[in-house]
Amino acid sequence: MPIVAIAGGTSIGIGRSIIQAILQTYPNGEWNPIILSRSQKQPAWFSTLERKPEIKAVDYKDASTLLSALKGVHTLISVILAIDGTHASSQVALLDAAVQSDCKRFVPSEWACGPKGVLKVDLLAAAKTPVWEACEKSGIEWSRFNVGSFMNYLGIGCGENEDEACAGVDREGDMPDGSGSFLISFVSDTAELLVKDDGTVPRVTMTEIGDVGRFVATALELERWERDMDVAGDTVRLDEVVDIAERVTGKKFDVRRLGRKELEKQVETLVSEQDMLKRMWVQLKLMMLDDEVGSAVLKPVVNELCPGIQAISVEKYLTKYWAKKGL
Ligand SMILES: NC(=O)c1ccc[n+]([C@@H]2O[C@H](COP(=O)([O-])OP(=O)(O)OC[C@H]3O[C@@H](n4cnc5c(N)ncnc54)[C@H](OP(=O)(O)O)[C@@H]3O)[C@@H](O)[C@H]2O)c1
Incomplete structure (x- = not known):
């Protein structure tokens, strides 16, 4: 069973929704979710889970911890939000480790408006565009999940x-x-x-957070992902x-x-x-x-790929x- 790692997956919003949806969509462990976190501490919402994903502690400044956590990982999805100025650099570190670990796919932490919109908002552009550039250079298969406003x-x-x-x-x-x-x-x-x-x-x-998780979980089974995996609730x-x-x-x-x-x-x-x-x-x-379209308005790309x-x-x-x- 392939492993999908969620970096920052401890978060009560988007992290929780993706983890819960993977566990519900694949009750027989067809996909095995793990979490990369800066600490091994279980978040409070774990108490609601019957099957608790493994949490692997990582230090985004120490590549060896990322490489060790990503052993055998098929898909790496980032939902981190670092407001201390390290948002882009931590994700580039994740990306580099994903490439070295032969991960098949990388998803940077987007979960926002479309890329044309990101370019118009200073905070978003500063956090997200350096990661896109690094992804583009890396040669790895990568996709942005753009979901509009929660x-x-x-x-x-x-x-x-x-x-x-x-x-x-x-x-x-x-x-x-x-x-x-x-x-x-x-x-x-x-x-x-x-x-x-x-x-x-x-x-x-606008897309409901639980729906974001369900679309991501279902999309794991798709052979090919688009560069922009737009979700339109x-x-x-x-x-x-x-x-x-x-x-x-x-x-x-x-x-x-x-x-x-x-x-x-x-x-x-x-x-x-x-x-x-x-x-x-x-x-x-x-x-x-x-x-x-591509800013605050998104095409229903993943909706059409996952009609269920x-x-x-x-x-x-x-x-x-x-x-x-x-x-
Ligand atoms: N579409 C919308 O309306 C909307 C709204 C809000 C956010 N977003 C987007 O959703 C994504 C996640 O945002 P969020 O609000 O869910 O994030 P969040 O809950 O604040 O943080 C997510 C995770 O990031 C990790 N993290 C925090 N500080 C970090 C640091 N300095 N270095 C590395 N990891 C760190 C934490 O995991 P650990 O503690 O386990 O390491 C945390 O659980 C972002 O890309 C954001 O732009 C979209």
């Missing part, structure tokens, strides 16, 4: 089932109410509606999201319209080191305004977690 941001504040709804998503979005939501907050029933210069509203692709216009939210919750959202000029003004003021995260959220909005997996739509997700009792 749909799970829409679960922030839903109460009872919030842990399930948010699926480990961070709460760092820049909505002015401080809820950690992005573009729409169910905590204060407010929304920032992006409006293009021509007055229309852009589309955005649902692609909707932002005003449609607000309409669904109002219908499902029965509440009226306070909508603030935001255009390119205002966002460009905001971005000009966000230049200091401390403002980099805020700058990222504003640049993400500007990128969304481009309404471009049905992704949840925004409408179904919001109905599941926000519908008023009795509806």
Whole structure:
């Protein structure tokens, strides 16, 4: 049985979703997941697993630990997020070790908008593009899993089932109410509606984190992967999201319209080191305004390669977690 290693797979968001999905999709161990982590400590969510994957401790600055952990590994998937400036270098170290270990495939830590969009957001570009360049030079088979915005941001504040709804998503979005939501907050029933210069509203692709895991797990069996393994849970216009939210919750959202000029003004003021995260959220909005396939809008590439997996739509997700009792 081939081994798939998930670097950073201890994480409660994307790591957990991929591990859980592999264990569920291959109950007879047709694929054997292992985790590469900076520590051998089991994360709390392991308590929910019947079969616990092996955790191999690695030091991204010590190639020998990576080489030892990657012995016999078929596919290496990175979901790491290093905010200490080592994000790209640690992944290049992983890539080098994957090449030396004869891994068949390498997946860098993308899990975001498409590559054209990454180039428009400074923090993403700095973290991700050096890894793409190294992958390209390495000669290894490599693929980016681009999934759009995690749909799970829409679960922030839903109460009872919030842990399930948010699926480990961070709460760092820049909505002015401080809820950690992005573009729409169910905590204060407010929304920032992006409006293009021509007055229309852009589309955005969102995918639920659990669905990301299911698509990745199923894709393991595919003979050939595309360079861009785009996953499109649902692609909707932002005003449609607000309409669904109002219908499902029965509440009226306070909508603030935001255009390119205002966002460009905001971005000009966000230049200091401390403002980099805020700058990222504003640049993400500007990128969304481009309404471009390969940026905030993704083609359903993996959806078509794995037709047995049905992704949840925004409408179904919001109905599941926000519908008023009795509806
Ligand atoms: N599409 C979206 O809406 C969206 C939202 C958020 C994030 N993302 C993307 O998803 C990916 C993962 O993000 P996340 O928020 O899930 O990450 P995270 O939970 O913050 O971290 C993932 C893992 O990275 C490892 N890690 C942390 N610091 C590290 C360091 N300095 N060096 C090496 N490994 C380190 C940790 O594993 P160990 O402690 O076990 O080593 C951790 O469990 C990123 O590529 C990010 O861009 C996408």
